[in-house]
Amino acid sequence: MxxxxxxxxxxxxxxxxxxxxxxxxxxxxxALPTYLRAQENPKVVVxxxxxxxxxxxxxxxxDSEGSIDVTxxxxxxxxxxxxxxxxxxxxxxxxxxxxxxxxxxVANHGITxxxxxxxxxxxxxxxxxxxxxxxxxxxxxxxxxxxxLIWDSVPGYSEAxxxxxxxxxxxxxxTELLKQKLDALEDGQSVVMVAPPNxxxxxxxxxxxxSMMAHVFKxxxxxxxxxxxxxxKESFSKQGLFQEGWEKHYPGxxxxxxxxxxxxxxSVDVEAGAVETGxxxxxxALLNIIPAQKxxxxxxxASLTDDSGFCPVExxxxxxxxxENIYVIGDASIAGDMPxxxxxxxxxxxxxxxxxxxxxxxxxxFPARYSNTCWSLxxxxxxxxxxxxxxxxxxxxxxxxxxVSQTGETAELRKETYxxxxxxxxxxxxxxxx
Amino acid sequence: xxxxxxxxxPSPGKAARLAAIPGFFFxxxxxxxxxxxxxxxxxxxxxxxxxAAYGEYLSSQCTACxxxxxxxxxxxxxxxxxxxxxxxHEYQTGKRDNDVMKSQVGSLSEEEIAALAAYFANQEPx
Numbered sequence: 001m002x003x004x005x006x007x008x009x010x011x012x013x014x015x016x017x018x019x020x021x022x023x024x025x026x027x028x029x030x031a032l033p034t035y036l037r038a039q040e041n042p043k044v045v046v047x048x049x050x051x052x053x054x055x056x057x058x059x060x061x062x063d064s065e066g067s068i069d070v071t072x073x074x075x076x077x078x079x080x081x082x083x084x085x086x087x088x089x090x091x092x093x094x095x096x097x098x099x100x101x102x103x104x105x106v107a108n109h110g111i112t113x114x115x116x117x118x119x120x121x122x123x124x125x126x127x128x129x130x131x132x133x134x135x136x137x138x139x140x141x142x143x144x145x146x147x148x149l150i151w152d153s154v155p156g157y158s159e160a161x162x163x164x165x166x167x168x169x170x171x172x173x174x175t176e177l178l179k180q181k182l183d184a185l186e187d188g189q190s191v192v193m194v195a196p197p198n199x200x201x202x203x204x205x206x207x208x209x210x211s212m213m214a215h216v217f218k219x220x221x222x223x224x225x226x227x228x229x230x231x232x233k234e235s236f237s238k239q240g241l242f243q244e245g246w247e248k249h250y251p252g253x254x255x256x257x258x259x260x261x262x263x264x265x266x267s268v269d270v271e272a273g274a275v276e277t278g279x280x281x282x283x284x285a286l287l288n289i290i291p292a293q294k295x296x297x298x299x300x301x302a303s304l305t306d307d308s309g310f311c312p313v314e315x316x317x318x319x320x321x322x323x324e325n326i327y328v329i330g331d332a333s334i335a336g337d338m339p340x341x342x343x344x345x346x347x348x349x350x351x352x353x354x355x356x357x358x359x360x361x362x363x364x365x366f367p368a369r370y371s372n373t374c375w376s377l378x379x380x381x382x383x384x385x386x387x388x389x390x391x392x393x394x395x396x397x398x399x400x401x402x403x404v405s406q407t408g409e410t411a412e413l414r415k416e417t418y419x420x421x422x423x424x425x426x427x428x429x430x431x432x433x434x
Numbered sequence: 435x436x437x438x439x440x441x442x443x444p445s446p447g448k449a450a451r452l453a454a455i456p457g458f459f460f461x462x463x464x465x466x467x468x469x470x471x472x473x474x475x476x477x478x479x480x481x482x483x484x485x486a487a488y489g490e491y492l493s494s495q496c497t498a499c500x501x502x503x504x505x506x507x508x509x510x511x512x513x514x515x516x517x518x519x520x521x522x523h524e525y526q527t528g529k530r531d532n533d534v535m536k537s538q539v540g541s542l543s544e545e546e547i548a549a550l551a552a553y554f555a556n557q558e559p560x
Binding site for chain 2: 059063343346347350354363364366369371373385387388389400401402403405416419420422423424426427428429430431
């Protein structure tokens with residue numbers, strides 16, 4: 001199978017890069033009989049077309065230059081990014097700006113896109129089973145399903161209840177629903193948000209969202225509406241930065257209560273717009289309930305998860321520790337010190353893609369390097385960021401060099417940070433979908 | 435303070451972009467525009483036989499932000515190697531000031547910077 005990678009399908013010309021590989025492999029390969037070169041390409045299937053999966057599909061297809069057949073499975077025709085969805089909520093982006101089609105991946109890299117739901121993985125036979133009964137065989141499988149919500153982690157909440165009290169923790173219709181409901185509020189009406197416990201997608205996300213909600217209120221001149229955050233965590237990402245920003249931009253408008261104040265979140269009644277806690281019952285015209293999270297359904301179905309609900313992987317490759325033919329990337333994986341973010345998923349995808357190519361072709365696998373930066377917008381032109389580099393250390397993806405914005409930074413620097421985040425968004429979208 | 439002072443520098447010429455010779459191993463023994471402040475860093479890195487495959491892999495970390503359209507984050511594809519090496523060295527030494535870039539390039543070895551410089555010099559900006 002590896003020999004195939006030297007010759008392009010159809011006997012096309014050797015590229016410069018291929019020539020280099022060929023020189024390394026020895027000219028003997030050229031003398032192979034034609035029937036041996038005509039073997040089928042190895043097959044890679046990627047489940048999940050988000051920041052992780054689409055990046056992995058793109059890099060495997062792009063860098064293997066036609067020597068690996070790549071199939072991307074996602075049940076949507078397009079992908080709405082969860083990152084920057086808070087900016088849509090705040091009115092800084094429109095919905096189309098955060099929604100991206102798969103057309104370029106198909107046209108530019110020859111990726112086969114299957115729009116449908118993968119419901120099971122036969123790991124023995126190396127086949128993905130689809131909801132419609134069809135089967136998709138693979139030599140290597142990349143699983144990047146993102147998160148599923150643990151509905152009953154907030155008693156009284158459910159998938160049906162999300163139609164009234166949106167979670168909006170997956171980009172798409174839920175994001176639009178939350179914005180519609182936010183925009184419909186009148187002065188004096190409040191939002192009650194239930195924040196998720198660790199670990200969850202996008203650690204600063206709930207607090208950026210609260211900022212964007214307050215921004216909408218402020219823009220409308222509301223004086224009596226509040227954004228109330230009920231949190232099962234004692235502290236949260238960029239806490240000092242957000243709290244400084246709330247006081248500066250939205251004095252008295254954003255209220256955050258941790259478990260030391262409210263105790264447990266006892267239950268939610270979405271019809272009544274009420275969240276009962278150990279301390280008091282909070283009422284809001286809009287409830288935004290973000291439950292606890294686990295790896296996406298297909299990862300559970302394929303038994304790739306451990307007791308944590310997420311998928312253990314090898315730190316140097318993102319290969320599943322339970323199946324050598326499978327890689328798990330993005331929010332579904334247990335990636336050591338890395339937060340669950342679109343940036344992390346994109347970074348992990350590249351490490352996985354390199355190792356997939358090394359498994360199936362002559363490509364070389366280099367030491368894994370990972371990186372992440374999370375930007376958050378607090379108010380117009382007031383952006384903050386946190387980020388780090390990561391490398392495998394003793395079997396764990398470990399934070400090496402990190403940074404975080406500081407309180408008291410100048411308005412000029414904060415504006416630059418926001419503009420940097422906009423540049424990043426356009427860059428990473430190109431890196432995922434072009 | 436310019437976030438990426440790369441913007442304030444003159445745009446590199448096309449001829450300079452061709453300075454790196456393409457091949458499986460890029461040869462970077464280009465006459466360096468010696469930077470007096472770099473203690474010979476730029477010349478030393480440019481003299482490294484850069485591993486193109488490694489450069490291509492490392493570059494994927496850069497392309498998470500640096501795309502083909504100009505923004506607050508500059509286009510780095512097509513930058514001449516000596517300019518690229520000098521810029522990364524300035525992030526490492528703190529002459530250029532950006533948290534993300536400092537973190538990104540802080541642990542890069544001279545061989546890794548050489549591989550990246552060779553890779554990007556050989557790319558079309560658009």
